[in-house]
Amino acid sequence: MLQSGVPLARRVPPPGPGTCKNLGFCGHPLDDKLPHKVCGILALSGFLARPSGRCRMRCDGDGGKERPWVAPVVQATGAPGEGNVALGAIQQAADGSSILHGQVYDEDAEGWRPVLLKRVGTSSTWQSKDLTLELPLEKIAKILPSQVDLKKELPCWPSALRKSLEAWPLKGPGTVILDPHFFTQRAAALALLGGPVVFPGAANAMGLSSTRCIQSLNKQLSGRHLRSLFCSEAGNLEELLASIPASLRSAHFDVAAALGRGMASEDPVVVQLHVRCPKSKQRKLKCDAKPLRNCYCLKSFQTLITLVEFSIEAKPLELQCESASWTCGAVLRHVAPGGEAERAGCRVGDVIIKIGDLDVTQIPFDDIQDQLEGPDSITLTLSRPKLADKIYLREVPASDDALSSLSGTPLTLQDLVPSLGESFGTNYVYFSEQTPMLFAGDGGTASHLHIDRKPLLQFCHVLHGTKVFCVAPPEGRAPGPVVPWAEPGGRPAHEAVLSTDTDLPKGASEWLQREDVSLAVVRPSDVLLFLGHSLHAGCNGASELCVAVFHGAQPVSYMAQGVFGPAYQALAKRMLAR
Incomplete structure (x- = not known):
């Protein structure tokens, strides 16, 4: 199970001994003392529950107003008070056993702490080291919500995504359980056809x-x-x-x-290797060659240090180039020991400047891949600059x-x-009240409740191989692959950043109105889902909003930057004001 810690911050203690066990209305507004909603992987919830400060009765709200629901509180042996365990979710463990996620009130700490109770065989007994709970599956089925409205439960999610998910049948007694592969397919289709999909506030809400x-x-x-x-x-x-x-x-x-830039080695190394093989071997090798995946996106490097000539014999070059982003240039990230590339003198960290006589520092990586996987001998000109400070x-x-x-x-x-x-140092998984209700599971009745072992609390991590766009450079650094977002006053912010090597075309205002160009305003903590070479998700960790620009499914610019920055800011504010 993916380890994560998004604690349920209940703001009130459980009812003490003698508290009325029936739901009642004491006339008190719930104001800010509402406990947080528990969106379990299989949610066990259907009513409000909090002790009233005046009559010490549990109340369900103020006169029928709709309120967020929370998990029911039940009695367990081994914990103080009545109604002392808040139910959260049921998980099917890897060994086939059932695990009940909940929270118990800790009087010493004056707060709630997570607890896991394991079902004893096929009985109705659930136990942890200190607690014992009698909870039949029939009772679980009874307290599950009778119906779920995706629009109500997922108000901030894109309506197109909600509608595409509504076609998925409900599983279990009225509980939304969505297949993660189904979700991925729908989200990918939306990202491909409609550009980026934004989940407002999702990073903070999900505690990513x-x-x-x-x-x-x-x-x-x-x-x-x-x-x-x-x-x-x-x-x-x-x-x-x-x-x-x-x-x-x-x-x-x-x-x-x-x-x-321009950091030359004091001792340039030139290595040449001239080996040719029959055409038949070349053709066979081209079919057997391992694809080179990933690449680093680089700016122009003028320093030429190493000249290496390769020929493909009975095996591929045995090197890998990787990319940090999308478009130009490549750097060697892996060179197989004893392989053709190593014998020729290639080393990890070498920058490919030329293939033959062709400068490739500004050529898309896909084209560089094609050149490297060709059947003919190739000559690589490499730069081997030292690390900067x-x-x-x-x-x-x-x-x-x-x-x-x-x-x-x-x-x-x-x-x-x-x-x-x-x-991250916890084995418990909890959902905060703003967490989208996205569950993974497969079970038609309460007796077959189980979930995917990887909770979708961090669905973009689990399903899409999230790239976490990281920290901005210090003040004064020239724009590059990591682009600072200038706060009011010109001070750069630490933020989530992704940029490309290409500037926007001239006449940006007309270009932005094209049907195949889409923009997304990404506010702080928004999660952006898009389709690059594969489905990606990233979050804006900046203190300011930004604009993501897409040409079809490909990102063109993430974060308003350069000469178009002020225009993007104004555009974003107008879009948000609608």
């Missing part, structure tokens, strides 16, 4: 780890640079990648900034990967940023 990770990193850095935190002694990208925690090796750095983390892996246990590696991301443990 992306924003917390960035904030924790910034706090841990305390003004230092990432290079001083990871590896201050690394002289080039190869040494940096070999030194950082394994949990961050799949992260993407701002390579154009990290490698600098500062490096910038551009994207980091999803939290479950970044915080995974690393055998034989003494340092993990959680070691680097201890405060992350506060967010």
Whole structure:
């Protein structure tokens, strides 16, 4: 199960001994003392429940007004008071057992803490280390909500997405249980046909780890640079990648900034290899060659350091190029030991400047791939600049990967940023009241309730391989792959950033009105779902709104920047005012 911690912050204690067990109306408005809504993976909820300060009775609201529902509170042996366990969700564990997620009131801490109770065999008894609860499945089916209105439950979700989800049949006794693959298909179709899909406020509402990770990193850095935190002694990208925690090796750095511009090696190396093979072998190899995936997006590098000529014999070049973003240039991220590329002199971190006589620093990576996978001998001109004094983390892996246990590696991301443990160091999954009700499961009756083992609390992490767009550069740095968003007064903000190498066309106002061009206003903590080379989701962690521009399904510019920045801001405000 994906580890996450979005605690249910109930604001009132449970009813004490002697409290009326029947629902009643005491006349008190609920105002800000409402406990948070529990949207469990399978929600066990149907009414309001809070103790009244005056009559100490549980009330269901003020005269029939519709209120957010919360999980029912039931009695368990081993905890103080009556109605002392708030039910949250039922999970089918990997071993086939059923787990009940709930919360119990802790009198010492004067707050609610999560608890997991395991069902004893096929009985109605649920137990944890300290608690015992009698809860028949028939009672669970009774207290489930009788009907669900997606428009009511998901008011901030795009209406087109809601409508596409409504076609999915309800499973279980009136509970919305959506298949994650179905959701992915619908969202991808919308992103492909209609441009980006925005989930307003979703990052904060779902407690996505992306924003917390960035904030924790910034706090841990305390003004230092990432290079001083990871590896201050690394002289080039190869040494940096070999030194950082394994949990961050799949992260993407701002390579154009990290490698600098015009930094030549004091001892240029020129390696030439001339080997040719029969046409038949070339054709066979082209079919068997492994595809090169990912690439780093680079600006122009003028320093030419290494000249290497390759020929493909009985196996591919055995190197991989990776991209931090979308369009131009490539850097070698992996060179197989003993392979053709290594024997020719290639090293991790080398920047491909030319293929033959063709300058590829501004050529789309797909075209570079085609050149590298061709059947003929190729000559690569490589640049091997040193690392700059500062490096910038551009994207980091999803939290479950970044915080995974690393055998034989003494340092993990959680070691680097201890405060992350506060967010991810729990085995409990809870949903806050603003969390979209998106559940994964398959069960027609209450006796077959189960869910997907990966909760969709962080659906964009789990389903779409989220790229966490990371911190902005310091004040004064020239725009590049990481583009600062200027706050009022010109001060750059730490934010979620994604940019491209291409400027918008001239006559932007006319171009923006084309049918195949779409814009999305992305406010702070909004989650943006879009289709690049694959389905992606990112969140705006900035303190200001931004505008995402798409040409068809491809992102053109994320964040208002450059000469069009002020115009985008004005456009965004007009769009929001409608």
